[in-house]
Amino acid sequence: xxxxxxxxxxxxxxxxxxxxxxxxxxxxxxxxxxxxxxxxxxxxxxxxxxxxxxxxxxxxxxxxxxxxxxxxxxxxxxxxxxxxxxxxxxxxxxxxxxxxxxxxxxxxxxxxxxxxxxxxxxxxxxxxxxxxxxxxxxxxxxxxxxxxxxxxxxxxxxxxxxxxxxxxxxxxxxxxxxxxxxxxxxxxxxxxxxxxxxxxxxxxxxxxxxxxxxxxxxxxxxxxxxxxxxxxxxxxxxxxxxx
Numbered sequence: 001x002x003x004x005x006x007x008x009x010x011x012x013x014x015x016x017x018x019x020x021x022x023x024x025x026x027x028x029x030x031x032x033x034x035x036x037x038x039x040x041x042x043x044x045x046x047x048x049x050x051x052x053x054x055x056x057x058x059x060x061x062x063x064x065x066x067x068x069x070x071x072x073x074x075x076x077x078x079x080x081x082x083x084x085x086x087x088x089x090x091x092x093x094x095x096x097x098x099x100x101x102x103x104x105x106x107x108x109x110x111x112x113x114x115x116x117x118x119x120x121x122x123x124x125x126x127x128x129x130x131x132x133x134x135x136x137x138x139x140x141x142x143x144x145x146x147x148x149x150x151x152x153x154x155x156x157x158x159x160x161x162x163x164x165x166x167x168x169x170x171x172x173x174x175x176x177x178x179x180x181x182x183x184x185x186x187x188x189x190x191x192x193x194x195x196x197x198x199x200x201x202x203x204x205x206x207x208x209x210x211x212x213x214x215x216x217x218x219x220x221x222x223x224x225x226x227x228x229x230x231x232x233x234x235x236x237x238x239x240x241x242x243x
Contacts, residue, residue, distance in 0.1 A: 027062055027118035031094035031239040032219070033070070035102050035112055040089075048087035050098050055079065058087035058096035067119040070095065072105040073241070079104055080119060091230055092223050094239075111165060111219060113241055167222045168214030170238040171229065177201065180209045194228050215242075 036050045036058075050056050062068065064083055071078040079101060089096045095116050102109055171187075174180045180201045188196045195213075202210045213229070216222035222239070229237055 026120055027066075027068070028116070029094050029238060030073075030115045030241075031113070032092065033102065033107070033112040033114045034089045034093035034096045035107075035109060036096055036098050046087055046089045046096065048085045050084070050096070052099040054098060055081055055100050055104065056084040056098045057081050057101060058085045058089070059083050060086065060088055060096075062086075062118065068095075069117045069119055070097065070101065070105065071115040071117075072107055073113065073115055074108070075106055077105050092226055113165070113167075113239070164217065166214070166242050167216040167219075168212050168240045168242070169216075169222065169226060169229065170240060171199075171211045171213055171234055172236075173204075174209045174211070175207050177203070177209050180211045183211055191228065191232055194232075195225060198225070 034046070036046065036052055036056075038052065040046045041049050046058075048058060050058065057068065057070065059066075059068075062083055064086055066083045067080060068083060069078050069080045081101070087096055095114065097112075097114075102112060105114070107114070172180075172183060174183075184196075184199050184201065187194060187199065198213045198215075200212050200214075202212050204210055213225055214222075216225070226237060226239075
């Protein structure tokens, strides 16, 4: 896609410092988790079958066996698990999790926003997490997911007056403000089906500017623009939430 190739050239030319090192960074992302449902596998919405009663995760980029930490930023609860399967799921989502994982993190299943961080492991860490992983599996096998759901219902009732979340999509980061302005103008000119009124440029620090889309008050409105951006060649989109 022509627009995608343009983006690659623009970003490389604007942030040359990023390409002067061969050091690999760990995968880090934030966005919505896809909570597995058996019917989705039967309808071929997801490509792999999971046991919803076990603490399992799948990813469409990271390979099987990678350790990742998934955090619920609202309550800071987190869990470290190995990626069980490499799976395909709707592109809007950043990770696939089972119902057991969602319940353990006490996620709001209507807005399952999470942070995902790959864990670089050493030998002692691997031994400890292998032990922890076995213990987690024992707990998930002993406690039915339905009983956990009942506990969550009471918590949701207590928090029903909480402020609604506001979401933003970070489209790209730039070394110079002019480059961010240029991309914003290109999106305005070439993406007629995108709501360009939501675009803004935020200065994070010296020589670091973000092109942002938002705010979004609902997941559906965010999802629509996210999919449009993806279809136009934007690969590394990140979702941020502010309450």
